[in-house]
Amino acid sequence: MGSHRRRPPSGFDRGVNAAGITGIAVTVMSVAAAALGAVPAAAAPKDDTRAEVDRLYTQAEKATEAFNKADERAGTLRKEVSTTQDRIARQQERINTMRDALGSLAGAQYRAGGLDPSLALLFSDNPAEYLDKAAALDRINAHQAGELKDLQVAMRDLAQVREEATAELAELEKSTKAVARHKRTVEQKLAKARILLNSLPSAERAAYDRASRSGRSxxxxxxxxxxxxxxxxxxxxxxxxxxxxxxxxxxxxxxxxxxxxxxxxxxxxxxxxxxxxxxxxxxxxxxxxxxxxxxxxxxxxxxxxxxxxxxxxxxxxxxxxxxxxxxxxxxxxxxxxxxxxxx
Missing domain, CATH: 3.90.1720.10 (endopeptidase domain like (from Nostoc punctiforme))
Incomplete structure (x- = not known):
C-alpha cells in the first residue's frame, strides 16, 4: 500500500503547534515540541485554544452527518406521503365513479320497480329473458357492492397511512430543524474561536494557519x-x-x-x-x-x-x-x- 509513516497531525484531531508569545524562535521550538508530544508551559494557552477549535470542528461534523441523515429520511418520507396521497386520490375517484354508476342503476331499478317482482314476471312477454336479466342484475349489484366495500376499506387504510406518514414527517422535520439549530450554535462557537485566533500576534496566527492547512493539493x-x-x-x-x-x-x-x-x-x-x-x-x-x-x-x-x-x-x-x-x-x-x- 506504500508507506504509512505518521506525518505531523492534521485534520480535526491535530495536536497544537502554536507558539508562545516570545517570538519566531519560540514558535519553531513549540512546533517541534508539540510534534514530540512535549508542549512548553508557555504554549499551553495556545494549546487550549487550538484544542477548543478542534473540538468544535468535531462537533460540527457530527452535527452535519446527523443533519444529512435526518434530511435524507425526511426526503424519503415526503416521497412516500406524496405517493400515498396520489393513491388515495385515485381510489376516491374510482369510488366516486362507482357511486355515480350505482346511483344511476338504483334510479333505473326504482323507475322499473313499480310492480312487485312476481307480478313483473307474471306480466312479462318473455319470462325467461326477464329471469336472465334479473339474475344478471343481482350479480352486477353484488359485484359492485363488494368492490365498493373493498375500495372503502382501502381508502380508510390509505387515509390512516397518510396520517401516520404526515405525523412522522412532521416529527422528522422538527428533528431536522433541531439539528440545524445545533449546527448554527456550533458555527457561532467556531466564529468565536476564529475571533480568538485572530487576536493572536500575526506570527503565531500564521503558524497556526499553516498547521491547520497542512494538507496537500x-x-x-x-x-x-x-x-x-x-x-x-x-x-x-x-x-x-x-x-x-x-x-x-x-x-x-x-x-x-x-x-x-x-x-x-x-x-x-x-x-x-x-x-x-x-x-x-x-x-x-x-x-x-x-x-x-x-x-x-x-x-x-x-x-x-x-x-x-x-x-x-x-x-x-x-x-x-x-x-x-x-x-x-x-x-x-x-x-x-x-x-x-x-x-
Whole structure:
C-alpha cells in the first residue's frame, strides 16, 4: 500500500503547534515540541485554544452527518406521503365513479320497480329473458357492492397511512430543524474561536494557519498500488477533480462538499450509488484491513464513523476536511481510523 509513516497531525484531531508569545524562535521550538508530544508551559494557552477549535470542528461534523441523515429520511418520507396521497386520490375517484354508476342503476331499478317482482314476471312477454336479466342484475349489484366495500376499506387504510406518514414527517422535520439549530450554535462557537485566533500576534496566527492547512493539493505518488476496480478508479478520479472546492455544510457537489457528500458524489460519477452519511458509507461494501487498502477505498474515522475520506495511495487520503479547508490530501493516519471499506 506504500508507506504509512505518521506525518505531523492534521485534520480535526491535530495536536497544537502554536507558539508562545516570545517570538519566531519560540514558535519553531513549540512546533517541534508539540510534534514530540512535549508542549512548553508557555504554549499551553495556545494549546487550549487550538484544542477548543478542534473540538468544535468535531462537533460540527457530527452535527452535519446527523443533519444529512435526518434530511435524507425526511426526503424519503415526503416521497412516500406524496405517493400515498396520489393513491388515495385515485381510489376516491374510482369510488366516486362507482357511486355515480350505482346511483344511476338504483334510479333505473326504482323507475322499473313499480310492480312487485312476481307480478313483473307474471306480466312479462318473455319470462325467461326477464329471469336472465334479473339474475344478471343481482350479480352486477353484488359485484359492485363488494368492490365498493373493498375500495372503502382501502381508502380508510390509505387515509390512516397518510396520517401516520404526515405525523412522522412532521416529527422528522422538527428533528431536522433541531439539528440545524445545533449546527448554527456550533458555527457561532467556531466564529468565536476564529475571533480568538485572530487576536493572536500575526506570527503565531500564521503558524497556526499553516498547521491547520497542512494538507496537500498536489497528486501524491500512488506507490505502485492500483485501484481495486474500474469504478474505484473512476471515483478516485472524480474526487481528484474536486480538489480545492470548498467544504459546505450538507453539500454533495459539485460546487462544494461535506465529507460524506464528496464520497457520494465521487462514486456517483462512477455509476455507483452510496448512502448519504459516513456512518452508512462505512457498511457500503466489504471491510478490509488498513494494510490492504487500495486507492478508491473509503476510510472512516473515529469510533462513531463521523468522518470519511477516500484512500488515494501512498499513505494519503483525499477528503473534505472541515469548514474553511478545501478538498485536499491528508495523511491516512490523520485521526483514529474506524474502518476501511471497499465499495
Amino acid at each position: 498536489d497528486l501524491p505518488e500512488l506507490g505502485g498500488v492500483t485501484p481495486a476496480s474500474g469504478r474505484a478508479a473512476a471515483a478516485l478520479a472524480a474526487a481528484r477533480s474536486a480538489l480545492g472546492r470548498p467544504y459546505v455544510w450538507g453539500a454533495n457537489g459539485p460546487g462544494g462538499f461535506d465529507c460524506s457528500g464528496l464520497m457520494q458524489w465521487s462514486y456517483r460519477q462512477a455509476g455507483v450509488g452510496l448512502p448519504r452519511t459516513s456512518q452508512e458509507q462505512r457498511y457500503a461494501g466489504r471491510q478490509v484491513p488498513l494494510s490492504q487498502a487500495q486507492p478508491g477505498d473509503l476510510v472512516t474515522y473515529r469510533s462513531d464513523a463521523s468522518h470519511v475520506a477516500m484512500y488515494a495511495g501512498n499513505g494519503q487520503v483525499i477528503h473534505a476536511p472541515y469548514p474553511g479547508a478545501p478538498v485536499r490530501y491528508d495523511p491516512v493516519g490523520m485521526m483514529p481510523i474506524s474502518s476501511v471499506t471497499r465499495v
